[in-house]
Amino acid sequence: MGAFYLFSYWFGFAILCILLLIASAFLGYCLYVKYIHLKYDHIPGPPRDSFLFGHAPTMIEETRSGRNLHDKFLQWSEMYGPVYRINSLHMVIIGVTCPEATKEILMSPKYPKDKLLYARLFNLFGVRFLGSGLVSATNHEQWYKQRRIMDPAFSTLYLRGLMGTFNERAENLMDELTKLADSKKEAKMHQLLSRVTLDVITKVAFGMDLDLVNNDSPFLKAIETCLKGMVANLRDLFFQYKQKNRPFIKEVREACQFLRTTGEDWISKRRTAVQNGEDVPKDILTQIIKSAGQGCDTNTILQNCNTALVILQFLVSVTRGLRLFFLLVLKETLRLYPSAPGLSREVSSDITIAGYDIPGGTIQMFDTYVNGRMDKFFKDPLTFDPDRFHPDATKPYYCYFPFALGARSCLGQKFAQMEAKVVMAKLLQRFDFSLVPGQSFDILDTGTLRPKSGVVCNIKHRDQ
Numbered sequence: 079m080g081a082f083y084l085f086s087y088w089f090g091f092a093i094l095c096i097l098l099l100i101a102s103a104f105l106g107y108c109l110y111v112k113y114i115h116l117k118y119d120h121i122p123g124p125p126r127d128s129f130l131f132g133h134a135p136t137m138i139e140e141t142r143s144g145r146n147l148h149d150k151f152l153q154w155s156e157m158y159g160p161v162y163r164i165n166s167l168h169m170v171i172i173g174v175t176c177p178e179a180t181k182e183i184l185m186s187p188k189y190p191k192d193k194l195l196y197a198r199l200f201n202l203f204g205v206r207f208l209g210s211g212l213v214s215a216t217n218h219e220q221w222y223k224q225r226r227i228m229d230p231a232f233s234t235l236y237l238r239g240l241m242g243t244f245n246e247r248a249e250n251l252m253d254e255l256t257k258l259a260d261s262k263k264e265a266k267m268h269q270l271l272s273r274v275t276l277d278v279i280t281k282v283a284f285g286m287d288l289d290l291v292n293n294d295s296p297f298l299k300a301i302e303t304c305l306k307g308m309v310a311n312l313r314d315l316f317f318q319y320k321q322k323n324r325p326f327i328k329e330v331r332e333a334c335q336f337l338r339t340t341g342e343d344w345i346s347k348r349r350t351a352v353q354n355g356e357d358v359p360k361d362i363l364t365q366i367i368k369s370a371g372q373g374c375d376t377n378t379i380l381q382n383c384n385t386a387l388v389i390l391q392f393l394v395s396v397t398r399g400l401r402l403f404f405l406l407v408l409k410e411t412l413r414l415y416p417s418a419p420g421l422s423r424e425v426s427s428d429i430t431i432a433g434y435d436i437p438g439g440t441i442q443m444f445d446t447y448v449n450g451r452m453d454k455f456f457k458d459p460l461t462f463d464p465d466r467f468h469p470d471a472t473k474p475y476y477c478y479f480p481f482a483l484g485a486r487s488c489l490g491q492k493f494a495q496m497e498a499k500v501v502m503a504k505l506l507q508r509f510d511f512s513l514v515p516g517q518s519f520d521i522l523d524t525g526t527l528r529p530k531s532g533v534v535c536n537i538k539h540r541d542q
């Protein structure tokens with residue numbers, strides 16, 4: 079009996095000590111959060127939803143209810159000025175719409191991509207996702223090594239040689255549209271364009287004939303699922319710990335694994351073929367394997383191929399102004415509907431932006447969607463006017479960056495433009511489009527932005 083009492087006494091004591099420890103750790107953490115608030119509260123910002131979670135509940139709710147989070151950032155930028163503060167736990171992100179700061183920070187390699195966001199792309203719920211590929215590498219040396227390997231495969235000269243493939247894939251889409259126009263059936267343009275985009279990259283980059291315009295492929299679903307998982311994981315720090323998300327997390331892991339093994343398989347077959355001197359397609363993968371030489375492992379190539387595939391879900395919304403001059407239309411479309419609107423950088427030392435002293439160690443966030451819709455940068459910002467980008471018009475000054483800026487700008491910019499040019503030229507020459515009533519210009523925020531109602535169109539042959 080005595081032993082039992084003694085055990086209960088010590089057990090109770092141990093529990094009490096543990097509780098006290100947890101309480102003091104929590105108190106210490108709260109004090110730290112308070113210190114962070116004091117350190118940054120001279121920077122304007124919306125009222126926090128809660129002491130601990132800061133603005134995270136608002137952001138999670140925006141995402142959960144299907145609204146575009148970037149509209150919230152736009153609202154905050156308009157209310158609080160060129161720099162505003164977002165808190166979440168002990169972390170602070172500064173939203174910036176000051177052109178001088180945008181120029182300084184995005185154009186200089188001195189400010190790396192931030193680890194908080196980009197390191198979360200390394201793994202997705204425990205399965206390797208983008209690794210330290212081009213988009214997600216935060217270490218400059220590591221990034222530079224890879225970019226040097228990838229650059230030649232995305233040069234204008236090299237891409238011009240792939241024009242035949244661009245054309246051939248775009249023709250598949252035209253055939254499908256011809257069928258729809260003949261049978262007077264509606265065309266789900268967003269879906270079709272997503273498919274042709276992926277079709278082009280898998281052919282141009284990996285020499286694969288998936289013909290996604292006419293066939294379903296687990297590939298499409300896997301990429302969609304990974305993208306969804308990526309956004310959920312980025313926007314809600316506790317997403318993976320919530321019981322109700324378990325089935326979805328399992329799906330994401332499987333999708334990630336599927337992309338990885340498929341990519342590994344394609345790459346290792348091609349490496350072997352190149353090493354054996356076999357006749358291989360003159361595509362981007364061959365170019366990368368050759369320029370990487372022996373020093374580049376499958377992993378490095380794979381993580382960049384995965385990156386490219388995920389990125390290719392970015393789609394230009396070709397809903398308006400189809401008959402206007404191509405490049406201006408494309409630029410104006412990306413002003414209002416940028417596919418990848420947000421960028422962030424880590425600023426390790428103190429900096430002054432628009433008169434506000436910002437302590438070192440913060441993350442600065444730049445948003446081309448927000449800038450593009452502010453009337454301090456673009457007159458009547460919601461009016462679609464391609465002439466804003468006319469060569470004679472004043473160029474936007476560091477307030478327009480749909481392909482990012484500086485060294486870390488989009489590697490695939492020329493690729494995307496070339497592809498859009500081929501597809502749009504064919505579309506314009508051959509068909510007339512009218513939106514099916516009920517379609518809106520609303521945006522679906524899935525990390526990348528896309529048209530919410532799918533751009534369903536009635537199409538007619540142009541000569542009819």
Ligand code: HEM
Pocket residue numbers: 212213225279385386389390392393394416417418419420421422479480481482485486487488489490491493494
């Ligand atoms: C309309 C189409 C596209 C848009 C709007 C776009 C936009 C962007 C943006 C904003 C970034 C910077 C991302 C960040 O810093 O987090 C980026 C990076 C990148 N993009 Fe694109 N992109 C497009 C198409 C493509 C295509 C077709 C490819 C490849 C085939 C591609 C490959 C890349 C790569 C590899 C990076 C990382 C570059 C680096 O850090 O060195 N993109 N893109």
